[in-house]
Amino acid sequence: MIIAVDGPAASGKGTIAKALAKHYGLPHLDTGLLYRAVGVSVTRAGGDPGDAADALRACEFDPALLDDPALKTEAAGKAASIVSAHPQVREALLQRQRDFAMQDGGAVLDGRDIGTVIAPDASAKLFVTATSQVRAQRRFRELDAMGQGVTYDSVLADILARDERDSGRSAAPLRQAEDADLLDTSDLSIDAAVQRAISLVEARTADR
Numbered sequence: 001m002i003i004a005v006d007g008p009a010a011s012g013k014g015t016i017a018k019a020l021a022k023h024y025g026l027p028h029l030d031t032g033l034l035y036r037a038v039g040v041s042v043t044r045a046g047g048d049p050g051d052a053a054d055a056l057r058a059c060e061f062d063p064a065l066l067d068d069p070a071l072k073t074e075a076a077g078k079a080a081s082i083v084s085a086h087p088q089v090r091e092a093l094l095q096r097q098r099d100f101a102m103q104d105g106g107a108v109l110d111g112r113d114i115g116t117v118i119a120p121d122a123s124a125k126l127f128v129t130a131t132s133q134v135r136a137q138r139r140f141r142e143l144d145a146m147g148q149g150v151t152y153d154s155v156l157a158d159i160l161a162r163d164e165r166d167s168g169r170s171a172a173p174l175r176q177a178e179d180a181d182l183l184d185t186s187d188l189s190i191d192a193a194v195q196r197a198i199s200l201v202e203a204r205t206a207d208r
Contacts, residue, residue, distance in 0.1 A: 001106040004114035007128035010135035017110035019194040031111035036071040039079025049082040059092040087171035115177035124204040125180035
């Protein structure tokens with residue numbers, strides 16, 4: 001069983017994907033970490049995330065980088081949104097994600113193009129979203145707890161900018177797959193959102 005979980009930044013898709021993976025005993029991949037790793041690699045090498053050649057070279061990052069706490073910072077998220085707009089970068093990381101999805105037994109993947117590009121034949125697809133204000137508040141609390149020293153207004157501005165980049169890029173833009181179930185977490189607790197996600201997956205896979 002392959003479960004695709006897509007959605008914008010701070011929508012709750014990562015938390016829901018991890019919970020689904022645990023519930024069904026499946027491996028989980030946060031594909032956004034791959035792009036964050038590329039973004040961090042570019043900046044550490046003194047390159048420009050907006051330069052396609054610099055970003056493409058950074059796709060050959062050390063796998064150990066995926067465990068680096070620096071990938072959780074707002075700067076890494078911003079760099080990831082920029083490098084992910086390059087078609088060359090998306091192509092370079094495409095097969096790695098598909099191999100993970102197609103492993104024996106299945107997997108849960110979350111990102112922005114799982115249901116539309118990476119695993120279009122997934123057993124179940126969720127598009128997780130929330131209002132930009134709710135998402136900004138969640139991200140602000142997360143970053144503030146990490147001591148990042150950000151303001152709510154700056155986080156909201158970044159969320160809106162990332163939404164525009166992710167939805168407007170030519171390569172694999174963020175969008176809900178036609179056969180994906182919408183899950184709005186704006187007014188849901190984590191537990192309620194997870195239970196709703198499980199119910200949606202069960203409904204989709206009941207006849208398989």
